[in-house]
Amino acid sequence: MPAVAIAGGGVAGIAAAAALAGAGFRIALVESRPYLGGRASSYPAPGGRGEIIDNCQHILLKCCVNLLDLYRRLGVDSQIEFHREFHYLEPGGRRSAFRAGLLPAPAHFAGSFAALRFLSAREKLEAARALLALLRERGRRADLDSITMRQWLEEKRQSPRVISRFWAPVLVSAVNEEVNRMAASHGFLVFHLAFLAAKDAYEMGVPRLPLGEMHSAARLASHTGVEVLLRRKVTGVRLEGRRVRALETELGPVEADAFISALPFEPLRGLLPDLLDDWSAFEHSPIAGIHLWFDRPVTDLPHAVLLDSPFQWFFNKREGRYLQLVVSASRFLEAWPRREVAARAVEDLGRYLPEARRARLERFHVVKEVRATFSAHPGLAARRPHPETRFENLFLAGDWTQTGWPSTMEGAARSGYRAAEAVCRFLGGPRTFLLPDIA
Ligand SMILES: Cc1cc2nc3c(=O)[nH]c(=O)nc-3n(C[C@H](O)[C@H](O)[C@H](O)COP(=O)(O)OP(=O)(O)OC[C@H]3O[C@@H](n4cnc5c(N)ncnc54)[C@H](O)[C@@H]3O)c2cc1C
Missing domain, CATH: 3.90.660.10 (Polyamine Oxidase; Chain A, domain 2)
Incomplete structure (x- = not known):
């Protein structure tokens, strides 16, 4: 079978490797650090007597279907604990909870929304009007990537209190950007997929294992047969015309028939500055x-x-x-x-x-x-690259590539699957790995 070399062992590289190994390819995953997982990894807590902590809490939602599919491939899907309630605390300690009720989507939150104590009845009507507008306008408005979510919310007459108490807690954490900096398209994606499209899509998954175990090199190798090369920093890319011949590393070249970069944008820009015409949109x-x-x-x-x-x-x-x-x-x-x-x-x-x-x-x-x-700012969507590049056997993955999603593990998993599909097309045996969104 043809060989594929993948640079970068974060979730994107792991997803590409697992998918292609499952399709029978010989895979080498080349990672500079001594462990896999990239930004979603763990280490011993300083002064913690060997206690392992995640670099930061990582959560997923049930609508992250490709990440969950990857976890099935790695045998860790049962290690996600799903929570059916979002808890809210006001200063002073008063509690509210948000959970799905008996009604079908998109009305499944009606009961708990009505019972939220941190919004007044008038504020709830205000937020509900904007939710209905979001349902109406999704897929119909062409400007959602050129305006910010705050501009859209203000257009819908959302008060600063409703924005900061209802919209921002979900959006800022899901998109990792302020409401006045994020493109409205991301706000739409999050609220539509997580809260309106399906009844259980909002359920919040928290890994029971440290991220380092969820994404471990030993697990990937034993479940998929991928060869994992740790502590192998890619220092260059050997080119021949419009083809890549090898990834250069300090311990020698890694040759293959096709290559995937699953690197973040800065190291890739360092290795291949001319790959994109303009990198300036990536912040x-x-x-x-x-x-x-x-x-x-x-x-x-x-x-x-x-x-x-x-x-x-x-x-x-x-x-x-x-x-x-x-x-x-x-x-x-x-x-x-x-x-x-x-x-x-x-x-x-x-x-x-x-x-x-x-x-x-x-x-x-x-x-x-x-x-x-x-930063998922307006104008970025059109700049995010597709897997295919100007080199015929080099493909791109990484959360920053064209996934339609904000920077998340789901976005990274999707990008890995898309790059794996592009490799299969190039090598003459098209395959589908990407699962469609729930709606
Ligand atoms: C603090 C924090 C909290 C987050 N919280 C969440 C969350 O709750 N939910 C969620 O879904 N997402 C969250 N994210 C985002 C999520 O972690 C990322 O979107 C995702 O992990 C990116 O995966 P990736 O594979 O695209 O990139 P990365 O994880 O960055 O992987 C790239 C890999 O390439 C390697 N590499 C770099 N240069 C080289 C080189 N020259 N040679 C070889 N290897 C190289 C790196 O070491 C790394 O392992 C969070 C991120 C952070 C930092």
Whole structure:
């Protein structure tokens, strides 16, 4: 069978490798780090006596059908715990929950929406009007990639409070961009797929295993037969006319019949600057993960949105004593020293969880991922490349390529499957790996 070499062992590279290995190709997956998973990986907690933590909480939704398909291929689909409730906390601790009821989609949230305590009746009507407009306008408006979500929400007369309490908590975390910077097309995709299209699509999946185990090299090799080459940084690409001959690495070349780059855009730009005419549309958006270990349980909730807080969400990682706060589009935190980030987070948490005020913080760990995701700003969609390149046997994957999705593990899995399909077409045996969206 032909050989395929894949550069980059994040979710995109793993997805491409698993799909092509399943179709019988010989695969070499070339990764610079000593482990796979890329941005979705784990490491020992500093000062944590060997405790393994994820670089940041990663969640998925049931509408992430390609990522779930990849997890089936890797034998870890049963390791996702799905949550049917989104919890919301107001300052002072008042709780609301969002869950599907008995009505069919798109009316399945009607009951819990009506019961939300953090919006007034007038604000609920206001939000419901915009949800109906979203259903009406999806697929009909041509300008959704050239305006921001905030522009669209303001056009629909959404007040700042409804934007910040209803729309932003979901959108900012799903797209990792502020509502006034993200393209409206992404807002539409998230709300349509997750909350309107199907009854269970919104269910939030949290991996039971550390990400490093979900995406481990040993698991990929044993389930699919892929040859994983760790600690092999790709330093160059050997070209011959319109063909790639080999990936150059410090330990020698890796030759193959076809190649996939599953690298993020910056290292790929360094290796092949002329691959795209213009890279300037690709910018980053940061995420911060704030790990807090308390001396006692401070919550009984599995996770919650912190309404009106810059710290956005918490996840209960263990017994209510180890919490992880996730701050998306976290530009405002960049200048703060890590100790100050943790101190402010604990202080803020106390507004929602009274027990956090009484508890002693035993240790903390703050991760600032400046290059967490691409910024899904207006105008980007047309610039995201398809798998095919100007080199006939080189194909592109990576969350930043043309997937229609924001920068997510689902986007990465989709890109890997699309690149694998392009390889199969090139090698003369078309195959389908990509699963269609739920609606
Ligand atoms: C803090 C944080 C929180 C996030 N939260 C979520 C979430 O909750 N849900 C969600 O779905 N997504 C989340 N994401 C986004 C998600 O992690 C990414 O979209 C996805 O993992 C990207 O996968 P990828 O394979 O495209 O890229 P990457 O994961 O970046 O993989 C690229 C790989 O290429 C390797 N590489 C780079 N250069 C070279 C080279 N020269 N030679 C060989 N290898 C090289 C890298 O080491 C890396 O392993 C989060 C991201 C971050 C950073």
